[in-house]
Amino acid sequence: MKGWRRWAAASLAGVGIALAVGGVAGVLIGLGVAAGCVVLFGRLEPAHVRRERATARSDLPFAADLLAAALRAGAPPDRAALAVGEVLGGPVGERLVRAGRALRLGATPEIAWGHLGDLPGGARFARAATRSAEHGLALTRTLDRQASDLRAARAAAAAAAVRRVGVLAIVPVAVCFLPAFVLAGVVPVLVAVVHDVFAVL
Template sequence: MIGPAELTDWGLAAVLAGLAGWLVTPTGELGRVRPARLPELPGWAVPVPGASPMRVRALAGLATASAMAALTPGPGWLILFGAALLGVAVMVAAGRLESGGSRRWRLQRAAAMPDILTLLAGALEVGTPLRAAVERVIEFGDDPCTRDLRELAFRVSAGIPDEQAWRILAATPGWSEVARDVARAVSSGEGIVALLETHAEELRTVAAEQAEKKARKAGVSATIPLICCHLPAFILIGVVPIVAGTIFKAL
């Protein structure tokens, strides 16, 4: 006869299996066209830009909770409560870390965006409509910005209005200001060419300032190795022989 503990274990296993199945199920093409609106999270649970996707973080928390539930002896309800707390803690902690791939993607996007905006502005300046200009820009490139614009073109071709598609793109790190301004210009009829050129110039200025700061930081960082290596060498080669020679002469 199955006791209460066994029933709790079977119930926990069923819940965890169901959650795992939902997490590993692909989102499908609809998720690419119109991302789902998730409920607002409290400030402490909001992930940083570039954190792992929600499904990945939830799967990590689920795996941790499952491991705790399987390895920890004790009452079933207490194990379930502790495993749930640990799983939520792991999921929140994973959301506070930017993944290495996301960081590389962000840097590549920032490096390519000024040129992409300039190309898009050039296509618009010769009279090409916005949709056609986007399609021309994304024909040959394979950088993060081009892939972002491919997602934009996919949404527009699926029937989403241009303004809404650009507002969806604004949720992508690095595109927030540009995409919002383009969406506003599409709805109001403002000139997009000057807007894109202004953003491209601002991004180049920011990139130059960051490169200058990085160069200055490298110079300051090089001071510590110089002190740690050259100063002892100077003392051993220049000071110690003089002091030793003076002592030997005195003796």
């Protein structure tokens, strides 16, 4: 959400709450709601950014495998990055093309592979590729290891998302049953205790 829209929506929410509650308490609660909305709206990602991140998360391990295969076939890193990037497309492919062009123009590995740094898992991928190029390690082994690490991270993220869905599924049930439990179980006991106390007095 753009900056002015975020502030406008937060202000409307705050004013609505302030008018609904009324008085000084309404103003204070409205300010709190407005501030919370600004923070919440600031954390929301546009749909196209979410799709791009999801695509990158699934494509990066595959790109590492393809790069390793191209390097094993004898292609230099710049040509391998360009070829894989052009075939793969998407956010990972675009950044690989940039990395390949940068390598071809003589950029340092850190700058070239750094084009992948803003993708999920891309910063770790870029660091590993840079270290491998700087220290003379076999880049193919590094890419194979990165591909398996990225797949493991993606599987862990998927498992965490499944667990989170399970927890979030309980929330509506709690919201529905907790008031009923309080009204049916706690309130009668409190009324009986208060009645007995006043009867003794």
